[in-house]
Amino acid sequence: MTPADPERVIAAARSWLGTPYHDQASLRGVGCDCLGLARGVWREVVGPEPFPVPPYSRDWGEIAPREVLADGARSMMIEIAPAEITPGALLLFRMMPRAIAKHVGIVTTPGTFLHADERLGVIEEPLTPAWRRRIAFAFLFPDRT
Known part of the structure; x- marks a missing residue:
């Protein structure tokens, strides 16, 4: 897989600035959560979403037995080491x-x-040391081709 142009990823992501927070949503300017933001950037940079995202509760991360987000990203993105993050990379954080x-x-x-x-x-916002410590996984969006 070839990585997508990082400038394209960043421009797509920045077009979501100011979108209100709304659980499970993914509609630019209307509402999204963090996963919805990533899904919206995927649609703009890569194309249609490869699979539907099932409904999830607000506490899913406290009760899930496995790395659901990482497993999903790994199946369709390019995994990189968290120490090798660059602009355009998708980060997954342990809160x-x-x-x-x-x-x-x-x-x-x-x-x-x-x-x-x-x-x-x-x-x-700044990727402060506190945020950097929480990075668990990093991925690059694939190119459309």
Whole structure:
């Protein structure tokens, strides 16, 4: 698989800035959660979603027995080491130690990322040491070809 152009990924992601937070949604300007943001960027950069996302509860990450997001991303994206992240990479974060990865963001510059915050909607913010410590997995979007 060839990676998608990172500038295209970043432009697609930034077009979601200001979208309000809404669980399980993926509609730019209307509402999305962190997974919905990634799904929207996928649709713009890669094409139709390869499979439907089943409904999920707000606490799914606390009760899931396996790395659901990582397994799904691994089946259709290019996995890279978290130490090798570059702009355009999709990040999966562990929000608590020893928990599964349940939050998604997209790197926009070497020091910033974009994600859907429950209170603020889709925002771009610094990829601080606290956020970097939480990175569990990283992936690149594939090119359409």
